[in-house]
Amino acid sequence: MPIRCEIADHVARVTIDRPEVLNAIDMAAEAELQAIWTRIEADRDVRCVVLTGAGDRAFSAGADMKGGSGKSGLEYWAAERPGGFGGIALRQTLDVPVIARVNGHALGGGFEMVLGCDIVVAAAEASFGLPEARVGRLPLDGGMTLLQRQIPFRPAMGVLLTGRRIQAAEALSLGIVNEVVPRAELDAAVDRWIAEILVCAPLSVRAIKQTVRRAAHLTAVEAQALRLPAVVEALTSQDSDEGVAAFREKRKPVWKGR
Secondary structure, eight states: OOEEEETTTEEEEEEEEGGGGGBBOHHHHHHHHHHHHHHHOOOTTTEEEEEESSSSSSOOSSSSSTTSSSOOOOHHHEEEESSGGGGGTTTOOOOOOOOOOOSEEEEEEHHHHHHHEEEEEEEOOOOEOOOGGGGGGGOTTTTHHHHHHOOOOHHHHHHHHHEEEHHHHHHHHHHSEEEEEEEGHHHHHHHHHHHHHHSSOHHHHHHHHHHHHHTTTTTTTHHHHHHOOOHHHHHHHHHHHHHHHHHTTTTTOOOOOO
């Protein structure tokens, strides 16, 4: 299988397993990713997702130009791609946190997948870029629309209009990445982020992500007025009462996700 998905201890670990092509995404890998995100969305036991690439060279080099569909750029743009590149770049229905474990190059669609994640932990050797303009294409699956919403305008345009790569340290300074660590410490750093997420009430985390993702286009006042399903569920949950009780009793809460 081009994609591996392992679920244990409330964590889904999704690995793009095509290191021979720098974990580039072809049609089969795209279809498998779409199916995996749908399965995770339906599994309420999953509280966190880690997305990464196999090997040490690349997170993902984006679209597999040798194993693609043969469509023209216009045909590709016109085709329906739920959730953007890899099914994750523009996904609005996955309400659990997604951590990008960036083990190497994240280019084109690979970078778009990173932009679709919530937390990004990168190895020091990692690099990021949207080189589509250099080959006469466009970053259609989130690159043009996400980057300039996540970092300041001029740095975003500097990346988009030149197709240049930026290294992990620069990505950290721009706010694209949460943490940069030596390669040997990458898994430990990701595990720390997972542990901090799992300490929190799962329904609270879902409600926070759902609100942030679905209200980003609104003013703060409009967003505050939304009555999203995950927010209502969290506020009326047993976990909401458990959190207060645990605080008063000076003990760790026992989350049930309901």
